Amino acid sequence: MSQSVGTPPATLTPPPEVVAARRRRRRLAVLRPAYWMPFAVLLVVLGLLWQLGADKLPYLLPPLGEVADAVTRDPGYFLHHAWVTLRNALLGLALGFVAAFVLAVLVSELPVVRRAVMPVAVVLNVTPLVAIAPALVVAFGFGPEPKLIVTALICFFPILINTAIGLRSVPREVLAVYRSVHASRGELLRHVRIPTALPYVFAALQIVFPLSVVGAVVAEMSAAGSADGLGTSIQVASSMNNLAVVWAAILVLALMGSTLLLVVTVLQRRVLHWHESARNR
Amino acid sequence: MPAPAIRVDAVRRHYVLEDFTELVALHDVDLTVPAGRFVSVIGPSGCGKSTLLRIMAGLEEPDAGTVTLGGVSPTEAAADKRIGLVPQAPALLPWLSVLDNVRLPRRVNRGANKADLPDPVALLERAGLGDALHQLPHQLSGGMQQRAAIVRAFALHPEVLLMDEPFSALDELTRESLQEQLLDLWSQLTATVVFVTHSVSEAVRLSDQVVVMAPKPGRVVETVDIDLPRPRTADLIRSPEFHDHEIVLRELLRWSYEQGAAR
Numbered sequence: 173m174s175q176s177v178g179t180p181p182a183t184l185t186p187p188p189e190v191v192a193a194r195r196r197r198r199r200l201a202v203l204r205p206a207y208w209m210p211f212a213v214l215l216v217v218l219g220l221l222w223q224l225g226a227d228k229l230p231y232l233l234p235p236l237g238e239v240a241d242a243v244t245r246d247p248g249y250f251l252h253h254a255w256v257t258l259r260n261a262l263l264g265l266a267l268g269f270v271a272a273f274v275l276a277v278l279v280s281e282l283p284v285v286r287r288a289v290m291p292v293a294v295v296l297n298v299t300p301l302v303a304i305a306p307a308l309v310v311a312f313g314f315g316p317e318p319k320l321i322v323t324a325l326i327c328f329f330p331i332l333i334n335t336a337i338g339l340r341s342v343p344r345e346v347l348a349v350y351r352s353v354h355a356s357r358g359e360l361l362r363h364v365r366i367p368t369a370l371p372y373v374f375a376a377l378q379i380v381f382p383l384s385v386v387g388a389v390v391a392e393m394s395a396a397g398s399a400d401g402l403g404t405s406i407q408v409a410s411s412m413n414n415l416a417v418v419w420a421a422i423l424v425l426a427l428m429g430s431t432l433l434l435v436v437t438v439l440q441r442r443v444l445h446w447h448e449s450a451r452n453r
Numbered sequence: 454m455p456a457p458a459i460r461v462d463a464v465r466r467h468y469v470l471e472d473f474t475e476l477v478a479l480h481d482v483d484l485t486v487p488a489g490r491f492v493s494v495i496g497p498s499g500c501g502k503s504t505l506l507r508i509m510a511g512l513e514e515p516d517a518g519t520v521t522l523g524g525v526s527p528t529e530a531a532a533d534k535r536i537g538l539v540p541q542a543p544a545l546l547p548w549l550s551v552l553d554n555v556r557l558p559r560r561v562n563r564g565a566n567k568a569d570l571p572d573p574v575a576l577l578e579r580a581g582l583g584d585a586l587h588q589l590p591h592q593l594s595g596g597m598q599q600r601a602a603i604v605r606a607f608a609l610h611p612e613v614l615l616m617d618e619p620f621s622a623l624d625e626l627t628r629e630s631l632q633e634q635l636l637d638l639w640s641q642l643t644a645t646v647v648f649v650t651h652s653v654s655e656a657v658r659l660s661d662q663v664v665v666m667a668p669k670p671g672r673v674v675e676t677v678d679i680d681l682p683r684p685r686t687a688d689l690i691r692s693p694e695f696h697d698h699e700i701v702l703r704e705l706l707r708w709s710y711e712q713g714a715a716r
């Protein structure tokens with residue numbers, strides 16, 4: 173049973189060009205046709221259907237050329253309004269995140285807080301925000317405040333629920349190990365509970381990043397006298413029957429939401445490289 | 454600090470079930486583990502082995518009776534970091550490297566750390582994990598994860614080591630080599646060990662004493678001394694004396710299994 177000459181080694185180091193090729197392949201996976209072709213085909217088909225529809229129903233759909241014209245004629249206009257909406261969305265999201273995260277920690281640590289807060293949070297969640305937005309505009313005026321509040325509210329619940337569940341998902345045996353060395357609640361929170369909750373937090377972020385744009389736009393549309401933001405542009409343009417600008421603004425919003433989702437996804441892969449979600453792809 | 458004796462005195466533990474009846478998980482359990490001894494607890498599934506271990510670790514309070522570790526309560530012993538716990542699953546944190554997993558229990562409740570803690574790198578190397586120091590748990594095999602969990606407990610230099618079926622998920626040969634490494638580490642550290650297992654030969658191989666439990670209600674039925682010399686060499690394990698102990702224990706275990714099955 174001696175180690176015979178024919179026994180292969182346990183680890184292999186392929187030639188450098190093979191390693192380099194593998195690295196390149198992983199990085200550039202999105203550039204391979206098999207990756208983007210299905211989506212590109214669908215995009216072309218949708219574009220053709222759109223043009224067909226625009227031909228038949230000119231009052232419902234503007235031709236894509238006109239939409240593109242609207243953007244290229246005055247890109248500064250769209251850039252400005254998109255920036256305002258993006259800023260409101262992200263600030264509101266940050267606000268909602270901090271509030272929800274802190275509250276999730278309190279809720280999971282203190283049963284008293286849980287019993288007090290959760291019913292309120294649930295009621296808040298089932299109340300349509302579109303209905304609250306006008307009331308907030310009346311209270312806070314046409315400045316950014318009601319937009320931030322609406323966005324924060326819309327992002328609040330998914331983050332609260334997911335984080336609270338995540339903080340409580342520490343396996344019983346892990347808890348046993350750290351309790352047996354008398355780790356304090358703070359130490360347990362910092363070293364065990366919060367990292368355990370991260371995958372849940374990111375699942376919530378996947379939802380609320382795009383949702384923050386929805387919140388900002390809903391608030392802008394409710395504040396009829398607002399000066400800027402893409403929601404305002406859409407309202408103004410549609411009241412003037414300018415369909416091309418309406419659709420250009422909608423496309424910019426869709427692009428914005430997708431970009432935000434992409435950003436979280438990339439961030440998530442970086443931060444959660446140790447998690448099953450990053451490995452079982 | 455010398456290894457403490459463990460004293461379990463008339464411990465009862467009742468779990469209140471969904472229908473408000475009570476399950477007697479432990480009924481008047483008495484158990485004395487002399488200082489520095491290696492005692493195994495064996496018994497059919499559901500006889501309360503893990504419950505007993507959790508009570509000794511201060512994770513659960515008994516409904517009646519007392520437990521002391523070297524004269525103090527389990528909670529006080531835990532606060533002093535005198536307990537090393539190896540649970541049934543490795544319970545490694547998936548975002549920390551093997552080395553950081555071993556270090557983390559030392560970074561919490563720092564005030565209770567002993568003056569001369571063993572070097573975690575040296576311990577891991579000794580346990581055959583020298584190449585895996587910076588790997589994440591998911592990159593290790595099950596046996597390697599279990600070894601890391603054992604080193605994590607040893608790195609605290611505990612005076613009491615509580616282990617819940619640490620090797621039950623491993624193949625025979627890995628299990629034997631880990632048993633050897635465990636005895637090797639134990640002889641260095643002089644701790645009092647309570648080791649839960651399902652395996653008769655594992656219990657005989659490792660222990661000074663084997664406690665046999667029976668279910669429904671969970672109780673201690675017999676304590677068997679294993680008066681075999683150490684180190685327990687391969688020759689000894691093949692000896693008739695070793696087999697005699699195995700036969701006695703297997704008989705007791707069968708009896709207590711039938712106790713549970715009869716109800």
Ligand SMILES: Nc1ncnc2c1ncn2[C@@H]1O[C@H](COP(=O)(O)OP(=O)(O)OP(=O)(O)O)[C@@H](O)[C@H]1O
Pocket residue numbers: 468469470476478496497498499500501502503504505671
């Ligand atoms: N938290 C709990 N609530 C209700 N019943 C419990 C609880 N924990 C354990 N039990 C019951 O107590 C009994 C003893 O459980 P325990 O986990 O101590 O058994 P065990 O001897 O470790 O079994 P195994 O060998 O399968 O690990 C079992 O019948 C179990 O169902």
Ligand SMILES: [Mg+2]
Pocket residue numbers: 502503504541617
């Ligand atoms: Mg058990």
